[in-house]
Amino acid sequence: MFSNLPSCLFSRKRNWFATAFTVLCGLILATSPGTDAFGYAARTQQTDPAAPVVVQPGAPGKPSRKLPPSTTAKLPPRSQAEVDFMQGMIMHHAQAVEMTAMISSHTENKDLRLLGARISRSQSDEIKFMRRWLAARGEQASMAMPGMKNMDMASHLMTLMPGMLSPEQMDALRKAKGAEFDHLFLVGMIQHHNGALTMVKDLFDTAGAGQDAELFDFATDADNTQRAEISIMQAMLDKKTPEEKQ
Secondary structure, rough: OOOOOHHHHHHHHHHHHHHHHHHHHHHHHHOOOOOOOOOEEEHHHHHOOOOOEEEEEOOOOOOEEEEEHHHHHOOOOOOOHHHHHHHHHHHHHHHHHHHOOHHHHHHHHHHHHHHHHHHHHHHHHHHHHHHHHHHHHHOOOOOOOOOOHHHHHHHHHHHHOOOOEEEEEEEOOOOHHHHHHHHHHHHHHHHHHHHHHHHHHHHHOOOOOOOHHHHHHHHHHHHHHHHHHHHHHHHHHEEEEEEEOO
16 A cells, blocks of 8 residues: 555655664763763773872861872870880789689689679780780880899789789688688779779879870770779678678
C-alpha cells in the first residue's frame, strides 16, 4: 500500500531519525561522569591525583594554614616533671600489684578478692602504658639514682613518693591472715591510693607539666579511678563483720 508514496518521504524520515540519534548520543556523553562537554574523558583526575592537604588549625581568632604534604606528626615537648611522674608512678603501681598478689593466699574474703583483681588488672595495664610512653620519648622506665644500690634506691624512693607503704608495713601485711589481713590491706591501699592522688595533683601544679595529651588523659583517669576505689574500700572498712557486731 506504500508503493505509491514518494521515495523522498522515506528519505526525510531516515534523515530525521539519524539526526535525533546523533543528538541523543551527544547529550548522553556530555552528561556522563568523568567526561567533558565534547565526550572526552576527564583524564586529568586519573593522571594527576590531588595531593593530600595537611591543615594546621590556627589559634583562637587566627586563620588555619596549609602545611606541605610531607609534614609528619611530632610528639609534643615533655617536661622533666612529666618524666619523673611516670617513672615514679611505675614504682608506685608496682607496690600495689605486689599487695594484691598476697590476697589469694591470705584471705577468703570474696569482696576483697574481686577488688584486688580489679586493682591488679588496671594498674598492671597502666604500668605497660607508662613504659611505652617513656620508651617513645627515649626515657628509662626507672629513675636514675647515681651511686645508689637497688635496695637503697627502692627504700629511698618509698620515702619520696607519697602513700608508699614502708618495709615494716609490707612485712606486717605478709604475716597477717584472714580478717587481720583484710584490715591491713584496706588501710594500706587507701593510704597508697591517696598518695597517687597527691602525685597527680603535684604534677598538675607544676608549671609547664601535664600538657601532653596522653599523659593528661592517663593522669585524669587514674585520679578518677582511685577516688572511686577509695570510696569502695572505705565502705568495706566501715562494714562490720558478724564477729565485730557481737
